[in-house]
Amino acid sequence: MTSSGREWDTEGQEKRVALVTGGNRGIGLEIGSQLSRLGYRVVLTARDGRRADEAAETLDGWASGDVAGVSMDVTDDESVRAGFEQAVKLFGAVDVLVNNAGIAIDGPEHRASAPDLDKVHKTLETNLFGAWRCAREAIPLMRGRGYGRIVNLSSTMASLELTGTPSSPAYRISKAGLNMLTKVLAAELQYDGILVNAASPGYTRTDMSPDAERPVEEGADTPVWLATLPDDGPTGGFFFDRKRLSW
Numbered sequence: 001m002t003s004s005g006r007e008w009d010t011e012g013q014e015k016r017v018a019l020v021t022g023g024n025r026g027i028g029l030e031i032g033s034q035l036s037r038l039g040y041r042v043v044l045t046a047r048d049g050r051r052a053d054e055a056a057e058t059l060d061g062w063a064s065g066d067v068a069g070v071s072m073d074v075t076d077d078e079s080v081r082a083g084f085e086q087a088v089k090l091f092g093a094v095d096v097l098v099n100n101a102g103i104a105i106d107g108p109e110h111r112a113s114a115p116d117l118d119k120v121h122k123t124l125e126t127n128l129f130g131a132w133r134c135a136r137e138a139i140p141l142m143r144g145r146g147y148g149r150i151v152n153l154s155s156t157m158a159s160l161e162l163t164g165t166p167s168s169p170a171y172r173i174s175k176a177g178l179n180m181l182t183k184v185l186a187a188e189l190q191y192d193g194i195l196v197n198a199a200s201p202g203y204t205r206t207d208m209s210p211d212a213e214r215p216v217e218e219g220a221d222t223p224v225w226l227a228t229l230p231d232d233g234p235t236g237g238f239f240f241d242r243k244r245l246s247w
């Protein structure tokens with residue numbers, strides 16, 4: 001550890017720092033866990049700072065001081081700003097942002113023709129604006145180091161081409177917006193060393209999808225792959241099981 005908070009591995013490579021939003025449970029916690037095992041320094045953020053700390057303590061890198069919990073509500077500008085400030089204070093950088101925090105509060109019966117606009121606003125505020133706020137904080141840090149990876153947790157339910165049913169319009173629209181955010185950020189940042197991609201984890205067993213069969217280890221695989229891409233890796237893509245998914 002140095003006074004800047006940055007740290008190097010045994011081969012002299014600087015350890016990358018990954019910040020995962022909504023990292024206290026589900027797919028986010030598993031992404032943090034896999035990144036920690038790959039040697040990344042990991043900041044797990046959660047709305048409740050105590051739960052962030054408890055989750056961080058379960059990861060491999062905790063004992064060596066390479067994992068930390070930080071409080072962050074992605075719907076709140078000041079909370080996001082303070083969370084990034086804390087991450088930089090702890091580890092000196094944010095090289096990887098995984099926009100994982102998400103909610104699915106409009107059920108399969110919700111219809112776009114009779115919208116509960118309160119639910120729509122809440123969903124967009126978390127799934128789209130939450131990710132956007134975090135990107136706004138992360139990008140100057142990444143630009144300063146000429147390196148960055150941004151991974152947005154999207155869904156096959158956001159695919160314009162694959163969607164043929166009217167269910168859960170707020171969730172679908174929030175993630176379709178996130179997909180476009182992925183495309184425009186990727187275009188803007190293509191000469192800055194920052195790769196921006198969207199991942200569908202698949203229908204994965206978590207609190208959000210308790211009936212799903214897919215384990216979190218599989219749901220986290222594609223986001224982790226995108227978080228750890230080499231410099232010549234893809235940008236502006238939408239992936240499921242490491243393969244391109246139709247927008």
Ligand SMILES: NC(=O)c1ccc[n+]([C@@H]2O[C@H](COP(=O)([O-])OP(=O)(O)OC[C@H]3O[C@@H](n4cnc5c(N)ncnc54)[C@H](OP(=O)(O)O)[C@@H]3O)[C@@H](O)[C@H]2O)c1
Pocket residue numbers: 021022023024025026027028046047048072073074075099100101102103104126130153154155156200201202203204205206207208209212
């Ligand atoms: N599971 C699936 O089948 C599936 C499929 C496609 C896409 N996804 C996407 O994958 C991501 C992770 O889903 P999951 O299944 O792991 O869901 P989950 O178990 O419900 O976890 C969601 C996480 O997001 C956090 N969160 C929600 N609102 C937040 C806010 N305002 N600020 C900060 N954190 C917030 C939650 O924190 P709290 O504990 O504080 O609530 C929790 O840590 C989501 O973006 C989801 O849309 C999931």
